[in-house]
Amino acid sequence: MATTEFVYDGARKAGVTIIALVALSSLLAIIYLFAIRRPAARTFKSTHLFGYFMCLLVANVIQGIGTIIDLEWVSRGRVVEGFSCTLQGALKQSGNLGASFWSLIISVHIFLLVFLKIRSNQATFIGIIIATWIVILLIPLIGRFVLQSAELGPYFGIAGEWCWVTRNYQNERIFLECVFTLVTIGISFILYSAIILRIRGKLVKQKNTTWRLNFFSKNNVEGATSNNNYAENNRGMLKIAKNMIWYPISYAVIMTPMTIIRIVELKYDSVPFAWTAISGIVFNSFGLINVILLLYIARAFNQLEVLPQVSPNRMVKVTLERTVSRDSVLGERRGSTESSEWRLKDKNDLLDSTPDVVKVDLPTKPAGTYVAPDSWKTGSAGGKKY
Structure with missing residues (x-):
């Protein structure tokens, strides 16, 4: 019981x-x-x-x-x-x-x-x-x-x-x-x-x-x-x-x-x-x-940038992609973060001879184009020109 x-x-x-x-x-x-x-x-x-x-x-x-x-x-x-x-x-x-x-x-x-x-x-x-x-x-x-x-x-x-x-x-x-x-x-x-x-x-x-x-x-x-x-x-x-x-x-x-x-x-x-x-x-x-x-x-x-491997007999495929904003091209900086953003992508440790890829986003407006101050989020009264 x-x-x-x-x-x-x-x-x-x-x-x-x-x-x-x-x-x-x-x-x-x-x-x-x-x-x-x-x-x-x-x-x-x-x-x-x-x-x-x-x-x-x-x-x-x-x-x-x-x-x-x-x-x-x-x-x-x-x-x-x-x-x-x-x-x-x-x-x-x-x-x-x-x-x-x-x-x-x-x-x-x-x-x-x-x-x-x-x-x-x-x-x-x-x-x-x-x-x-x-x-x-x-x-x-x-x-x-x-x-x-x-x-x-x-x-x-x-x-x-x-x-x-x-x-x-x-x-x-x-x-x-x-x-x-x-x-x-x-x-x-x-x-x-x-x-x-x-x-x-x-x-x-x-x-x-x-x-x-x-x-x-x-x-x-x-x-x-x-x-x-x-x-x-x-x-x-x-x-x-x-x-x-x-x-x-x-x-x-x-x-x-x-x-x-x-x-x-x-x-x-x-x-x-x-x-x-x-x-x-x-x-x-x-x-x-x-x-x-x-x-x-x-x-x-x-403290590690990436997770390291144990054996030297296997290579690591790493694709490095860098995105550079328009602010970076013009020397601008927004907030407290860097304009250049780096992203490291681990591809499951596969062998690859492909070189690192750099992606750059350049300005698309022609030279001398007027850009309104509001779009640049700046206090400058005259705006900015490329």
């Missing part, structure tokens, strides 16, 4: 309050990022990382809202069954799954981009966004309306100091939380380790397309002896990879304590509340940590 209420004592009330406040701080940090300090999408050099980062933060928002519902239990002094309990359980499961999914997707995307040099197109990016969110939102619905049975009781309900998947659904707890979290941590570390090894020249691709570890190479950066420009690019990419490695590290540090607590709960009915409180505080700081890391990583990306 399912538990209908869980009464707080003084220690639990204080601990749950702190956990909810930590979740609130994460939520406020994410709101601050979206409203005030949001990095521009172009900062990430058209790699779709920006979109995946935003999805991860949305998952953290869902987590945070689910945890903030704890304040209702604190005000009542107990956890009770009802709509709020079911909602909290669904939000917690959706947010936790979303955090795992998007953390793994970011790791795979970085691996494809840096290690295999594969860039996804816009259609793939949109497809991943839609499909992943459908799965994230569908799993709680399946649990509530498909897996829930009269024999086992409610799928979402009281699970200790808050509401989540109830103890009668242990297999769902294990697979959707513990196993998937550990798999995400393991895969992320493997992928980022491979990236670091390749950029440092310790993981080398042979002519037969196999990979070989070479720890005795004197070159710290792949291609450094053959081309200094490519070596500089590799150093830039190494900096990006070193910054990105903090994502799987932070994910592992944040998720491991709560995962251990849930594994222990499989064998024992309860664990010391102090352990639960500490793991809950760490777990609910995930959104705040992600905001800090995003700003930190965005700064590293922003």
Whole structure:
């Protein structure tokens, strides 16, 4: 029979309050990022990382809202069954799954981009966004309306100091939380380790397309002896990879304590509340940590003109287009921006010998043509002449 209420004592009330406040701080940090300090999408050099980062933060928002519902239990002094309990359980499961999914997707995307040099197109990016969110939102619905049975009781309900998947659904707890979290941590570390090894020249691709570890190479950066420009690019990419490695590290540090607590709960009915409180505080700081890391990583990306490549064996096709306005020809300047606008377009690293293209928009009016002052947005009474 399912538990209908869980009464707080003084220690639990204080601990749950702190956990909810930590979740609130994460939520406020994410709101601050979206409203005030949001990095521009172009900062990430058209790699779709920006979109995946935003999805991860949305998952953290869902987590945070689910945890903030704890304040209702604190005000009542107990956890009770009802709509709020079911909602909290669904939000917690959706947010936790979303955090795992998007953390793994970011790791795979970085691996494809840096290690295999594969860039996804816009259609793939949109497809991943839609499909992943459908799965994230569908799993709680399946649990509530498909897996829930009269024999086992409610799928979402009281699970200790808050509401989540109830103890009668242990297999769902294990697979959707513990196993998937550990798999995400393991895969992320493997992928980022491979990236670091390749950029440092310790993981080398042979002519037969196999990979070989070479720890005795004197070159710290792949291609450094053959081309200094490519070596500089590799150093830039190494900096990006070193910054990105903090994502799987932070994910592992944040998720491991709560995962251990849930594994222990499989064998024992309860664990010391102090352990639960500490793991809950760490777990609910995930959104705040992600905001800090995003700003930190965005700064590293922003220092690169373009996203560099790892190997000197592939050339990059770059189309450089310069648009020079009439103001530029006449030495004019509008506002605080330069008249000359430079746009650098990455064409997916394809080999091309086409020279750079310069496009110049010259005046079309014949010499001596009178131009009204209003059209030039100038205070000169006499207008201007070509």
